[in-house]
Every structure is written in structure tokens, then in C-alpha cells.
Amino acid sequence: MILKRLCIYISLLTTAYASVAFGAMEFIYPSPNAVVTSSGHFIFKLNSTELTSIRITHNGLAGDPVEVGSPEYRKLFQDMFIAQSLWDTGVNKLAVELFNGVQKIESAEMSVYYAPGNNSRKVPPEYLPILMHTEEKERLCLSCHNMNPTPGQMNSSVEKNNPCFICHKKMLAVKYVHGPAGTYSCGYCHASKGSPKHSVPKRGSDLCYECHSDMAVQIKKKKFIHGPVEAGMCESCHDSHGTQNESQLLMATNDLCLSCHEHISKQKHVVTVSGGQGHPLSGKDDPSKKASGRKMSCISCHNPHGSDVRYFFVNNAESRMNLCQMCHNK
Numbered sequence: 159m160i161l162k163r164l165c166i167y168i169s170l171l172t173t174a175y176a177s178v179a180f181g182a183m184e185f186i187y188p189s190p191n192a193v194v195t196s197s198g199h200f201i202f203k204l205n206s207t208e209l210t211s212i213r214i215t216h217n218g219l220a221g222d223p224v225e226v227g228s229p230e231y232r233k234l235f236q237d238m239f240i241a242q243s244l245w246d247t248g249v250n251k252l253a254v255e256l257f258n259g260v261q262k263i264e265s266a267e268m269s270v271y272y273a274p275g276n277n278s279r280k281v282p283p284e285y286l287p288i289l290m291h292t293e294e295k296e297r298l299c300l301s302c303h304n305m306n307p308t309p310g311q312m313n314s315s316v317e318k319n320n321p322c323f324i325c326h327k328k329m330l331a332v333k334y335v336h337g338p339a340g341t342y343s344c345g346y347c348h349a350s351k352g353s354p355k356h357s358v359p360k361r362g363s364d365l366c367y368e369c370h371s372d373m374a375v376q377i378k379k380k381k382f383i384h385g386p387v388e389a390g391m392c393e394s395c396h397d398s399h400g401t402q403n404e405s406q407l408l409m410a411t412n413d414l415c416l417s418c419h420e421h422i423s424k425q426k427h428v429v430t431v432s433g434g435q436g437h438p439l440s441g442k443d444d445p446s447k448k449a450s451g452r453k454m455s456c457i458s459c460h461n462p463h464g465s466d467v468r469y470f471f472v473n474n475a476e477s478r479m480n481l482c483q484m485c486h487n488k
Contacts, residue, residue: 183254183266186295190268192288193281196329197243197272200252203298204237208258212239215253217246223257238298242328245272274408291355312345320344335400338369347398363390373463380464387463395462411455412440415462445485446472 186201188194204212210227213220225231226239250272256264271285296305304311304321314320317327322344330339338346347365348356358365367374377383386394395414397406407414416423426436444452456462459472459481466474471481 183256183264185266185268186298187290188270188288191270191285193271193273193285194245194288195273197245197274198328199325200241200243202239202254204239204256206237206256206263207232209237209256209263210259211257213255213257214241215255217251227258245270247272247274289354307350309345309350312348312350313343315341315343317342322348329399332400333402334404334406336398336406339399362392363387366392377464381466382468382470383464384462384470411457415456 183205184203186203187199204226208227211223211225213223215221226235248271250270251267252270253265253267255262269285271281273281291305299305303324307321311319311321317323320342323342338344346369347358349359350356352359360368363374377387386392395407397408400406401408403410409417427439428437430436431438438454439456440454442454444450444454444458446458452458457472460470461472462470465471467476471478473481473484475481
């Protein structure tokens with residue numbers, strides 16, 4: 159999908175980085191051959207005072223020229239350009255062309271790999287993680303942004319007072335938002351200091367259980383614990399900020415389960431029913447949760463965290479027939 163609305167909230171350039179007449183453009187974020195896990199910003203420095211427009215081509219689709227040479231633009235933005243990115247899953251090839259009138263002054267190409275959700279394990283080795291909050295990059299943002307917020311500012315529930323929200327608000331534009339993220343309590347998980355900057359000092363269950371202690375108690379009581387849960391890998395299934403899926407799952411329930419248990423989708427599951435198909439895994443109302451309006455999915459039968467029986471049956475019964483009778487009770 160082509161990059162849209164290419165002239166969006168652009169940061170001022172600090173006076174320490176005064177532009178020159180014609181210099182090589184500089185990709186700020188993402189860097190060339192970087193891997194990203196969310197559609198955030200596409201930021202680059204033009205390094206020219208004589209440009210009139212730019213054009214970005216994304217995976218072969220050329221966008222409309224964007225004016226960057228007007229006095230109004232230069233007064234506000236100088237030579238920084240920030241676009242809201244809409245990456246395609248997988249490889250994204252970008253070409254940026256700089257123009258002075260009809261004359262093309264410069265062009266540059268780069269490649270980015272977009273791995274949303276838990277697809278990071280499929281990233282080709284030539285693509286590497288990228289950090290935005292480095293001293294070098296933050297210097298370009300200081301004239302407009304507070305790059306060194308206090309813990310109090312990082313936890314401010316007032317949008318205009320929370321420096322994190324200004325740039326990262328898009329991650330909250332989803333249906334299901336994690337509580338601390340929804341109240342802009344960034345400092346609950348992220349440190350104001352440390353290396354890398356604004357990282358979380360703990361990961362997985364070590365961090366999550368500080369709030370979700372009830373879940374820790376429940377899981378310890380289970381005889382059989384789902385592998386990622388036992389390993390403390392909460393982020394293998396849940397996004398810590400929010401998603402379009404209930405419980406902040408990285409994908410729709412069945413898609414998430416099948417991303418690891420792929421073989422289930424290639425065989426008849428449990429039994430063969432009329433028509434030669436296996437037991438339905440989706441597309442029908444869940445008889446065990448009629449009041450909720452929930453649809454059939456893997457969690458209709460299996461508890462994704464753990465159970466007292468081997469296959470994580472939700473009713474904790476050893477007998478598969480007892481599980482079936484939750485719905486087929488006639």
C-alpha cells in the first residue's frame with residue numbers, strides 16, 4: 159500500500175543541523191535494511207534549501223509530488239520530512255526523488271522489512287532492528303519535542319503534557335487498548351533512563367505479573383502450562399499497547415494459534431463430520447458461551463494459558479467426551 163498523506167506532522171530541524179544547498183538526503187527512521195513491527199513514521203532529512211517537491215515510490219507505486227519548497231513549509235519544517243507509513247507485510251522498497259522545479263536533483267533507495275505481530279521470527283537475516291531514541295537522532299527533534307521527559311511527564315494522563323503521546327498516539331488508535339497505555343501511563347513499563355533509552359527494564363512475565371499477579375497465581379496452580387506461558391513469553395501472543403483483537407492479541411485468535419500450530423489447519427480436527435469436514439474451528443456461534451455472542455475458535459475448547467489436563471481443555475476434564483458434552487449435551 160502506497161505511503162499516504164506524505165505531508166504530516168513534521169519536526170523542526172535544530173539550528174545545529176543547518177541545511178546546505180545540495181547534500182545527500184539522510185534516512186532517519188527506519189534506517190535502510192531495518193525491520194519494523196508497526197506502521198509508524200517514515201522520517202528523512204532532505205539536506206537541501208533549494209528543493210521544491212519530493213516524490214516517494216513504494217513497492218513500485220509512485221505517489222503524487224509533495225511540495226516542500228514554499229516559504230510556509232520552510233519556515234515551519236526547514237528540511238525535515240515525516241510521513242505516516244503504511245507498510246506492506248514483508249519487504250518494502252522505497253525510492254525518494256528530490257526536485258527543483260522539473261529538474262530531478264537527487265534520488266535514493268532503501269528497503270525495510272515489516273513484520274507485524276509475532277512474525278519477527280520470519281525476518282530475513284539481512285534486516286536488523288532499529289532504534290529511534292539515540293542521542294544522534296534525538297538531536298534532530300529537540301527544537302520541537304521534549305526528548306528527556308521526567309517520570310511524571312511520562313505518566314501524565316493529559317495528552318498535551320505527555321511527550322510520548324505526541325509521536326506514539328497512533329498505537330492507541332485500535333479497538334482494544336491495554337489499560338496503562340490507554341491512560342498514557344508510559345512510565346509504568348518504560349524507564350526514563352537506561353540503555354537503550356526508554357526500554358522496559360523487565361520483559362515478559364517478569365514485567366506483566368507486577369500488575370497481573372492474579373494470572374501468576376492461576377498459572378502456578380495448573381498441572382499443564384502452555385509453552386510460551388511457562389517461558390514467560392507474554393508478548394508472543396499479546397501486544398503491550400493494544401490491537402484490533404480482544405485481549406490485545408497480536409492476531410485474531412485462530413490465526414495466532416495456527417501461526418505456531420500450523421499442522422492443525424492441514425488436517426481434519428478431532429472428528430469427521432457430515433460432508434467430510436473436521437470439527438468447525440470458526441464461522442459458528444460458540445455454544446459454550448451463548449450469552450457472550452462469541453464465535454467458535456481454538457479457545458472454545460482449549461485454555462491458551464494452561465489446564466489441569468494435557469490438551470489444556472477448558473473444563474479441566476481428562477475425558478474428551480466430557481469436553482464434547484459442554485456443547486453436545488443431548
